[in-house]
Amino acid sequence: xxxxxLLILNFLVITISYSQFYYPLSIGxxxxxxxxxxxxxxxxxxxxxxxxxxxxxxxxxxxxxxxRQVGNKVYEIHPTVNQEILLFDFDKKNGDTVSIIxxxxxxxxxxxxxxxxxxxxxxxxxxxTKNFLVDYIHYIDDEMYYDVADSxxxxxxxxxxxxxxxxxxxxxxxxxxxxxxxxxxxxxxxDFLLHHNYPxxxxxxxxxxYDIPENGHMELSVHDILGREVATLVNEKREAGRYxxxxxGSKLTSGVYFYRLVVSSSKAGSNVLxxxxxxxx
Numbered sequence: 001x002x003x004x005x006l007l008i009l010n011f012l013v014i015t016i017s018y019s020q021f022y023y024p025l026s027i028g029x030x031x032x033x034x035x036x037x038x039x040x041x042x043x044x045x046x047x048x049x050x051x052x053x054x055x056x057x058x059x060x061x062x063x064x065x066x067x068r069q070v071g072n073k074v075y076e077i078h079p080t081v082n083q084e085i086l087l088f089d090f091d092k093k094n095g096d097t098v099s100i101i102x103x104x105x106x107x108x109x110x111x112x113x114x115x116x117x118x119x120x121x122x123x124x125x126x127x128x129t130k131n132f133l134v135d136y137i138h139y140i141d142d143e144m145y146y147d148v149a150d151s152x153x154x155x156x157x158x159x160x161x162x163x164x165x166x167x168x169x170x171x172x173x174x175x176x177x178x179x180x181x182x183x184x185x186x187x188x189x190x191d192f193l194l195h196h197n198y199p200x201x202x203x204x205x206x207x208x209x210y211d212i213p214e215n216g217h218m219e220l221s222v223h224d225i226l227g228r229e230v231a232t233l234v235n236e237k238r239e240a241g242r243y244x245x246x247x248x249g250s251k252l253t254s255g256v257y258f259y260r261l262v263v264s265s266s267k268a269g270s271n272v273l274x275x276x277x278x279x280x281x
Contacts, residue, residue: 216265
């Protein structure tokens, strides 16, 4: 039996009639989360297999997302299967299955479930909010919950290793929230940060990003679950800034791995940060 080590999110199951759940797809829309890794902006449109999608870009995540809405359904081009999947279905009721996605070259499967609904106050506006669970069924602690609000899009992302809530947005040229900052701006970071790798789980490559506010010596390495070092990605002096490194696990077996960043600087001394990632083949 799968053990879910996550705060239980309580939702009131309600039945509401509405013509269409508006998922805001317009170039220039911007979502500012309290965890900058998820900051997202719609930058363009693209034609894929003859279908128009909106392009979601992020200052931290290396890949683009392509999404479209048809009625009360939102579709996305999934990066692993490289085809369109049903991501959100706002007509689904609590417990209904939205999608089942078999990952190629892997024994794992992603299942997306609809969960409860509730009205939520978002920047002074009462909006119907639907919750969805994205579950990698063969792994523990990798469930992700998404709050999606009518007219605002994704307002919350919750998981064991990831947690972000919307703090500001620009939707259809209207600004919401007291502060909006953009992770797209090239600035010197204020803190030492090791971001979640993306994608995760991955096969065979993933990108690791980290922020360093001071010049110093960087060591970025990958270790197996027994603590043995299996790869050295960075081992050199670097200036303050934001960096990303691609890790290729094609020579490794499936399983849980940890990436470890050690930063040594004259002002802050030594900082050690660690992240967890899963390789699925």
